[in-house]
Amino acid sequence: MTDTVRSLHSAGVTVAAACASVGLPRSTFYRISQQYSHYRRVPSPVPHADRHQPAALTGAEKADVLAVLTDEQYANLSVVQTYWRALDAGKVSCSQRTFYRIARSARFVGDRRRCKYNTGKHSRRTPIVHAGAVGELWSWDVTELRGPRYQDRYKLYAVMDVFSRYPVAWRIEYHEKIDHAVSMFTQAWATHGVPGTVHADNGSVMRSGPLMAALDSAGAFASFSRPRVSDDNPFSESLFKTIKYDLDCPVQFESIDHAREWTRAFFHRYSTQHRHSGLGRCTPEQVHTGTAIQVRRQRQLTLDHYYQQHPNRFRKPPQAPPLPTATGINTHLSQTG
Template identity: 40%
Template sequence: MYRVLTEKRQVRERRRLASHPPRKVPELIATGPGQVYSWDITKLAGPVKGTYYDAYVMIDIFSRYIVGAIVHACEDGLLAKEMMLDAFGIHGTPEVVHSDGGPSMTSKTVRTLLADLGVTASRSRPQVSNDNPYSESLFKTMKYLPVFPDRFGSLIEAREFLGEFVHAYNHHHRHSGIGMHTPADVHYGHADAIDRDRDAALEAARRAHPERFGTRAQARPKLLNRDPATWINQPPADEMQLAA
């Protein structure tokens, strides 16, 4: 019967199903610090089962510098607004703030704040973690640390841990995505001078011991290179050429 119905093109969905228009892929570019911030909230397990604290963290996608971070006992748009105002007051107001579609991110409080400041609010597509890669990667780095506890004994303990992590990440963590610089070096403009010192030291080592480097013409290891721009969902090269 189904074979006959298929031949007559009568096998189809007969229920009335909701259809959703395709979501636009967010395409963001940052060519320097202070242009695009990404933020998200992650859960930290509390002292007993079922108790969680919320860590609000905002990162500059170009420098990977954490510009704002705080832990609260709940998730709320007003608390997110406070974190943003503190971050903007210290590091400047960005052009774009990117986030997922969580309740605090889409709250009227946050939307009004960004609109009043003239900041473009960018959103990830539903259930697409790759649309917010820098915040997701940051949380994974934090939670995969050997010292990350299974549970935090109190809100104060969680805040102390996050504060220590932010300082270490910003000022001591050598990030592979920014040429093995610390986020602070890139954020505050010290990376170019450090690159020149690295190149000079590498060239001196090549002249002193050429046998150690073989015939490779590469002046600098690829790991130490930095991209001039940072993207969220970089479009294909052919589309970028057409746009240009």
């Protein structure tokens, strides 16, 4: 292709037109023609977003910007209005564009004007809850199980420890009631202790006064999903999908006692036998009780022994899946920039 470009160029065609006619980028033509004499390959290229900018704000300066953005006196102002008022007050020392960039990375931008409920606009801040150990974060929700008749619906309450995926509490009732939820959590706290945070969606029971009072008296912080955003409660949603997609799950239950019996057996099997992909193929019970370390150690010994017997079957020594690390809800996002 480069020879064709040279021939066309010698015939009076510009290099740009010749390259376009054969579909060759002009920069590629010049690099090949000059035998890469001006090309220096970087051994370990760094993405532009990760590169250090000498003129970038320091960590302290970014913290000052975030402090301004979260200041109550600017709560009802736009980012632009906030910037100029803070600049006049001597609180920030950056450009408007930099100020807005930090606000956007912290998810402090967006239209906050009144709008209809069906527009899909969400004014609540994205919940970000970390779970680095057992007992730091519980997630719970309520789903429906079908009964023998179309109008028969059973309510499955389920609470899980997010770090270990261990179901710490559950119950099935005919209706979704506040008393059922409070009783369920009270029993769970007596058995597993009080978590740092309890996350739920925006159901009336989840936000009810008696449950909030029970959480507050127990010392647990309440976290909630944004309205109509199912991704804010992914662990409970995933657990319900696992239940309903189980091959043994009945399409409809014969009675509420049947639903309770099957669910009890399922949770026992899920907790003690299910090798979870998010837990390094350990079971929720192993992670919840702290025995996952011994399980992984024994797995590694088994793999090492197998590798020593048949090294020709591997490209490199096999490694047992790593133990679970910190997780949480929307932890891939950042509200601090």
